[in-house]
Amino acid sequence: MDSVNLKKLAQILNLSVSTVSKAFGGSYEISPETKNRILALAKELNYQPNFYASGLRTQKTKTIAVIIPEIDNNFFTQAINGIESVAQEKAYHVLIYLTHEDYTKETAFAQHLQNGRVDGVLISLSDGTKDRSHLDLLTKKNIPVVFFDRVDEEAVATRVTTNDYESGYAATQHLVDQGCKRIAHLYFSKNLSIANYRMEGYLQALRDNKMPLSKGLVVQCTNDNKTNFNLIRALLSKNKRPDGIFSSFERLALHCYEVSEELKLKIPKDLKIISFSNIETAALLNPSLSTITQPAYEIGRKAALVLFDALEKNTATVPNEHIVIKSELIIRRSTTK
Amino acid sequence: MDSVNLKKLAQILNLSVSTVSKAFGGSYEISPETKNRILALAKELNYQPNFYASGLRTQKTKTIAVIIPEIDNNFFTQAINGIESVAQEKAYHVLIYLTHEDYTKETAFAQHLQNGRVDGVLISLSDGTKDRSHLDLLTKKNIPVVFFDRVDEEAVATRVTTNDYESGYAATQHLVDQGCKRIAHLYFSKNLSIANYRMEGYLQALRDNKMPLSKGLVVQCTNDNKTNFNLIRALLSKNKRPDGIFSSFERLALHCYEVSEELKLKIPKDLKIISFSNIETAALLNPSLSTITQPAYEIGRKAALVLFDALEKNTATVPNEHIVIKSELIIRRSTTK
DNA sequence: CTGTTAGCGCTTTCAG
DNA sequence: CTGAAAGCGCTAACAG
Numbered sequence: 148m149d150s151v152n153l154k155k156l157a158q159i160l161n162l163s164v165s166t167v168s169k170a171f172g173g174s175y176e177i178s179p180e181t182k183n184r185i186l187a188l189a190k191e192l193n194y195q196p197n198f199y200a201s202g203l204r205t206q207k208t209k210t211i212a213v214i215i216p217e218i219d220n221n222f223f224t225q226a227i228n229g230i231e232s233v234a235q236e237k238a239y240h241v242l243i244y245l246t247h248e249d250y251t252k253e254t255a256f257a258q259h260l261q262n263g264r265v266d267g268v269l270i271s272l273s274d275g276t277k278d279r280s281h282l283d284l285l286t287k288k289n290i291p292v293v294f295f296d297r298v299d300e301e302a303v304a305t306r307v308t309t310n311d312y313e314s315g316y317a318a319t320q321h322l323v324d325q326g327c328k329r330i331a332h333l334y335f336s337k338n339l340s341i342a343n344y345r346m347e348g349y350l351q352a353l354r355d356n357k358m359p360l361s362k363g364l365v366v367q368c369t370n371d372n373k374t375n376f377n378l379i380r381a382l383l384s385k386n387k388r389p390d391g392i393f394s395s396f397e398r399l400a401l402h403c404y405e406v407s408e409e410l411k412l413k414i415p416k417d418l419k420i421i422s423f424s425n426i427e428t429a430a431l432l433n434p435s436l437s438t439i440t441q442p443a444y445e446i447g448r449k450a451a452l453v454l455f456d457a458l459e460k461n462t463a464t465v466p467n468e469h470i471v472i473k474s475e476l477i478i479r480r481s482t483t484k
Numbered sequence: 485m486d487s488v489n490l491k492k493l494a495q496i497l498n499l500s501v502s503t504v505s506k507a508f509g510g511s512y513e514i515s516p517e518t519k520n521r522i523l524a525l526a527k528e529l530n531y532q533p534n535f536y537a538s539g540l541r542t543q544k545t546k547t548i549a550v551i552i553p554e555i556d557n558n559f560f561t562q563a564i565n566g567i568e569s570v571a572q573e574k575a576y577h578v579l580i581y582l583t584h585e586d587y588t589k590e591t592a593f594a595q596h597l598q599n600g601r602v603d604g605v606l607i608s609l610s611d612g613t614k615d616r617s618h619l620d621l622l623t624k625k626n627i628p629v630v631f632f633d634r635v636d637e638e639a640v641a642t643r644v645t646t647n648d649y650e651s652g653y654a655a656t657q658h659l660v661d662q663g664c665k666r667i668a669h670l671y672f673s674k675n676l677s678i679a680n681y682r683m684e685g686y687l688q689a690l691r692d693n694k695m696p697l698s699k700g701l702v703v704q705c706t707n708d709n710k711t712n713f714n715l716i717r718a719l720l721s722k723n724k725r726p727d728g729i730f731s732s733f734e735r736l737a738l739h740c741y742e743v744s745e746e747l748k749l750k751i752p753k754d755l756k757i758i759s760f761s762n763i764e765t766a767a768l769l770n771p772s773l774s775t776i777t778q779p780a781y782e783i784g785r786k787a788a789l790v791l792f793d794a795l796e797k798n799t800a801t802v803p804n805e806h807i808v809i810k811s812e813l814i815i816r817r818s819t820t821k
Numbered sequence: 822c823t824g825t826t827a828g829c830g831c832t833t834t835c836a837g
Numbered sequence: 838c839t840g841a842a843a844g845c846g847c848t849a850a851c852a853g
Contacts, residue, residue: 201830
């Protein structure tokens with residue numbers, strides 16, 4: 148392919164390559180006249196500056212990476228939407244990396260991204276992530292990193308989350324208010340700070356209501372749907388089964404519905420469910436799930452804005468702060484008597 | 485940042501840059517001994533080859549672009565998952581571009597991608613797309629393009645879709661079988677070939693059942709939720725309102741539920757609904773929506789595989805064929821009597 | 822088996 | 838206001 152590049156434009160116009168280049172940079176040392184000639188020809192020939200050449204030269208790529216555990220999840224989908232909206236405004240490009248909750252993959256991605264492929268990184272940690280050295284490497288290479296949702300609490304960086312503790316508390320309190328006596332909690336992982344905060348909110352709400360804390364009612368789930376299903380079936384098959392469930396993860400709540408159907412439990416009569424969830428569509432379809440709905444779009448946007456701020460200031464360090472955007476507690480029929 | 489590059493490695497080891505470079509290429513003209521020395525040092529210093537330099541040199545980027553109308557949509561989310569699974573296998577990177585159904589944006593993305601940023605493109609057209617010249621440009625620049633779901637029928641390229649006509653037929657037939665006499669169809673756009681096929685299936689099913697075709701029962705929706713809601717409310721408020729709805733788009737079906745709630749219509753007694761949808765979660769939550777569920781993951785995977793095939797063969801032309809992966813008709817309580 | 826050299830397309834001093 | 842030249846980091850032809 149005889150692609151059209153600066154050299155070609157220069158040849159046709161009898162100008163030097165550097166002159167042509169400057170014209171695109173909008174430099175004021177080029178006469179308006181030649182500038183117009185250049186831009187006109189460029190348009191005509193549909194010139195597109197070679198991305199790799201300019202990237203190599205300037206060390207700026209106009210690209211960010213988004214590393215997330217999974218994409219088949221409404222929270223992350225909406226977050227990407229928010230991130231992308233900012234990227235479009237700033238004329239940046241977005242690379243997506245899915246870890247599938249695999250810490251090894253996360254490390255590999257981060258390692259790879261050190262090669263200067265991107266200007267900055269937005270990340271939501273995968274479950275297994277304990278060590279953050281792979282992310283420190285990025286910062287050392289002048290690539291700023293911003294965390295969202297599943298953040299690294301120890302990181303000296305910006306961390307954007309929702310108010311997990313309060314939400315966990317409110318969700319639990321709601322179940323208490325609806326008369327639940329045995330409230331179970333389903334969570335995803337001990338490694339995730341957000342999961343811990345949600346659980347702390349749950350525990351505190353129980354304490355404040357003088358309700359007994361029972362280990363059997365707190366179920367740690369896994370990354371495997373089948374296992375989770377079985378755990379939940381075990382929970383709901385007990386003699387003294389729970390009459391309320393606070394789930395910190397969308398998919399776990401869905402299993403509760405499946406299991407309830409199997410065990411012929413009536414929702415909300417026998418069991419009231421409230422869950423962190425961003426399935427707005429499901430809520431529309433069925434008013435039987437109360438939710439704590441995270442402002443995923445805004446979280447994504449905010450995280451992206453912080454990152455772009457650093458990029459514009461040309462610094463790899465991002466403010467060391469925790470930004471909280473509040474979730475919404477949406478009560479639906481399921482959990483009212 | 486004194487980043488570690490080939491030159492540095494070469495200096496430290498007292499070798500030439502090209503020798504070091506070859507070592508990474510796995511070239512057999514390098515002695516195993518020096519090769520090991522080089523690789524060892526590279527590992528120690530955590531060397532990452534500069535992406536832009538090698539991209540510039542080789543004109544290969546190990547990156548593909550995925551252009552889709554929106555991401556807050558389970559079909560596309562699952563498709564991305566499929567695409568990404570192949571990309572990971574092939575060690576490719578994935579850039580995401582969201583057109584938000586805006587043809588202008590789609591064109592701009594395609595224009596931009598001519599600059600060699602990616603090796604290939606996967607695209608699902610936005611609603612407004614009529615002219616495909618922006619995509620032809622890519623092919624001309626040796627960048628293969630594969631279509632999925634919302635394909636360009638005229639394009640001389642691979643087009644991966646589901647069996648839209650048959651599915652439309654089957655969905656309609658199902659409603660007929662359930663006793664519906666006035667079956668409405670909601671569709672998204674005349675410009676989309678898949679929408680047309682779905683509608684043709686619907687029309688043919690009505691004809692085959694000797695049911696009258698009524699223009700008032702076929703509603704073309706828009707890209708705006710509010711407008712769609714109003715259109716559907718108008719449809720369901722009619723004197724002779726439909727008793728069955730076949731929706732070709734997930735979100736339109738959801739509006740039917742909203743409107744039904746408002747108008748106090750009972751589902752499925754007063755109204756049976758079947759829709760194209762990939763909300764597995766919603767289906768779990770509520771068994772009241774029958775669906776035609778597209779194999780989004782497989783469609784994404786297949787499209788990606790075709791693209792990578794072309795990339796591996798180093799050709800910009802992709803087989804001119806239409807690949808069909810069948811959808812699944814999932815009948816749930818809503819549409820049985 | 823290793824080194825020299827040229828150049829991918831662009832930006833950016835520095836000279837004119 | 839315009840041009841010449843160097844070089845970003847890498848690869849690949851060609852010599853040795």
